[in-house]
Amino acid sequence: MRASQRLRLAAAAAPAEMLREDGRSLYVHLPFCTSKCRYCDFNSYAWSGQSLERHVRAVLAEARARAAGLRPQTVFIGGGTPSFLPAPLLGELLQQLDEVTGFRASASEVTMEANPESFDDARAAAAAAGGVNRVSIGVQSLRAPVLRAYDRVHSAETALAALRRARALFARVNADLIYAFPGQDPQEWQEDLESVLALGVDHVSCYELSFEPGTALTRMRDAGRFRAEEPERGRALFERTRALCARHGFGQYEVSNYARAGAACRHNLAYWRSLDYVGIGAGAASWLDGERRKNLELPEAYEQAVRAGKDPVAEAERTDPATTLFDALMMGLRLPAEGVLLERARRISGLDPAAACGATLDELIGEGLLELTPGPARRLRATDSGLPFLDSILTRLLAVLRP
């Protein structure tokens, strides 16, 4: 076993035991941001003066309707920018959420996303007091021209200060970073990553810059005003990131996520392991007892529905066995170390993965893109050479499972 692989396994191992298969997670979405970043296609909106109190009331009302007594094993407050809420409102949200769901007693991990420009002492304190024990800071880049190109509203210094503040109050801190800005010097990327690691974070998410439909950046690219980095250079940065993180003791436990041993994000692991979760808030998604659902995205529409006493659901589907199996593979194969536990995939979908994927699976294994672990608890996972082509692999699996 190579060193990097051993690390991957180590990073995955510890929290795995802390997640119960029959447990549930809770996601809470807060859609407002100071401004909208150019690459971003989340359900997030530049705040334009609407009442944040009213929105939080709606979120809590939905929580009362859909998550009362949930006792989640993990919580993730995401967005948007949760740290955009003023400290008192943030405190109230957390406190009431606890009253409704009992998360403080049940959850081993409570993460909140924050952006540097708004993550001040007061909010940090309110979050800690409210039960948050892990913070994820949107750093994205430490280069001024890049931050400007993305239309981020903070500087590199503010971002580093936010990380230090987070480290002071929270045991577990993540930094979100984006690489493959066109023309990015690999050395500079390495320096940025190293400065962040040096601050003592236990987790980094390193995403390759991507052009999602409908974003400002995609429009700029299509109009010829922004160029996408050469795919080869993107790939090289991906490899450099993997190697560098490994050197610093950070295992790649998911395509874009690296953590110290035991510091993998349990909440996200719940997604990747196809465990149940309830999503509350505008556009939030849920997976519960075999049903996927998603809420109305527009904050106004969401609030209106909740105020009218209605379920703010936009779409819901009860997935058929093949889809359930595919979803489990799609999510689980993102975890290069642990992969998909075949027995569990079979249990939730009712299909035998090997039989359902047929010859395609053998081909993918034959081509060295996927591998089966030996032993009784068999797992299917992407190999080092398969991981960068996961979408191609999944497309082929999808073609057999949902022809």
Add this chain to the structure above:
Amino acid sequence: MARNFPPERIRNFSIIAHIDHGKSTLADRFLEIGGAVDPRKKMEQMLDSMDLERERGITIKAAAVALVVQVDGQDYLLNLIDTPGHVDFSYEVEKSLQACEGALLLIDAAQGIQAQTVANAHLALNQDMTVIPVFNKVDLPHARPEEIAEELENVLLLDPSQALRCSAKTGEGVREVVRAVVERIPPPKGDPSAPLRALVFDAKHDEYRGVIVYLRVVDGAIRKGDHVRMLGVEREYEVEEVGKFTPKMAAHERLGVGEVGYMIANIKRLGDVHVGDTLTSAKGARAEPLKGYREPQSMVWCGIYPVNASDFEHLRTALEELKLNDSSLVYEPETSDALGFGFRCGFLGLLHMEIAQERLERESEIDIVQTAPTVPYEVLLNNGKARMIHAPGDLPDGSLYSEIREPVVATHLLLPIDSIGAVMKLCSERRGVFQKQEHLSPTRVMLTWDLPLSEIIFDFYDKLKSSTRGYGTMDYDLPRFQAADLVKLRILVAGEEADALSIICHRDFADRRGRAILKKLQKEIPRHQFEIALQAAVGGKIIARESIRALAKNVTAKCYGGDITRKRKLLEKQKEGKKRMKSLGRVEVPQKAFLAVLSTEE
């Protein structure tokens, strides 16, 4: 309108015009003046006929309308025969015109003479028929009839003093147009006592009544119960019904000399009737066929393949159904190494091809791959025989033939004077041979170039539009075949010859076209997990190479919170895209790539 008119009180005519110059509007005015329906009963009767049509699901377009008009106290029967507007259908236009003694050449008084005006006028003038120029839309503030009179004289050598002016919209001058039809267009000539001879000028398929044949009686008469013979296709039928369009179909006892109407005779397939054919009596002496009948000529061919091999039979059925309504469509089974089993389909022209394809996809819901269109080539074999080929793959080995001939068309290009330079350059780049330049007016000219048809089907029209800021129009006459130094340009993908991508092109252009095609393929074929070599070759010689680099990475960086449905949908899209691709060996090629050979850009 049950009465029959003697020939001297009948006028058969068409309206010919560039698109949007007002043909339909003027026809509507004529209907108001001389339609069979009494204005008081008009509404009621129109509704009646609509109900009937709805009930029976007929959508028969009246390709001919009978009008009764009064001029100087005398009733006349006017048969207005519709003509298709587009050059692809010029054979049909010619046949419709052949059913007439005269034509109204309708010209938009603001836009002036356009390419279709010229092409249609040439068709009419070649038939020795009376052509009456009519300037329409004189109500427009920017109408410029004086200048157009000049254009008429300069380009078409027509006497502008004979031109009429009207507004089909307001009705102004329309009565004068009707009078001119009666006074200037000669009545039909023909021998009422001779055996029947009638011209088939159009045909439509009706679900309930079979094929409806549109005809013009030249000699003799046709009645219900007659036994008739089509000379060209050599088939015989018993006439079930004859009648006229008023504009709805109305049965008549008989159609006599000069009359225009329809025949129903239990004909099942549209393909059994050929436009331009002569109808005679099945008994008695054989009559001479009317002049000018020929098989419809397919000038554009392409391969049509089902994406899923299992849809082959569906595709065959769909083509059969399409042919029910479109007898000019031809198709034959074909196989391709890359694409499997499909059909080679022939069309009258590009527009015809587009219409047919659109209907095919819409009505059959079969995913199809279409190869780039090609013109037919005539190959002179060493044994002295000539062979027509419809696909580049059918070109025999170079040692087996002495000459290849390609279709060349005389092309009329009408444009503002300041774009002459750009258009001349375009035509010479497309292997054109300049013929002449005529001034329509101080600001507009008409250029005539002989151009290989194959050069026109590659985005020529778009280029013309951009070189003339949208003002240029073009049209062309029927093609003739002419020898040229043509070669087969072969394309190899990952070392395998892709027959569906090879083309026939001029030797001097092979290098450039080869490079352009490879560049385009490079863009259209997605990266694979391995590098793909692309080559273009003439004979055994590689003339261009490119490669498609191996895929560097294909994994979604960020997997959204819990929104799994969304991620699955993205992959679903990739999967569907892949499904629609065709494999050339290990390489998956999207449909669009098969049109890469149309690319002329470097």
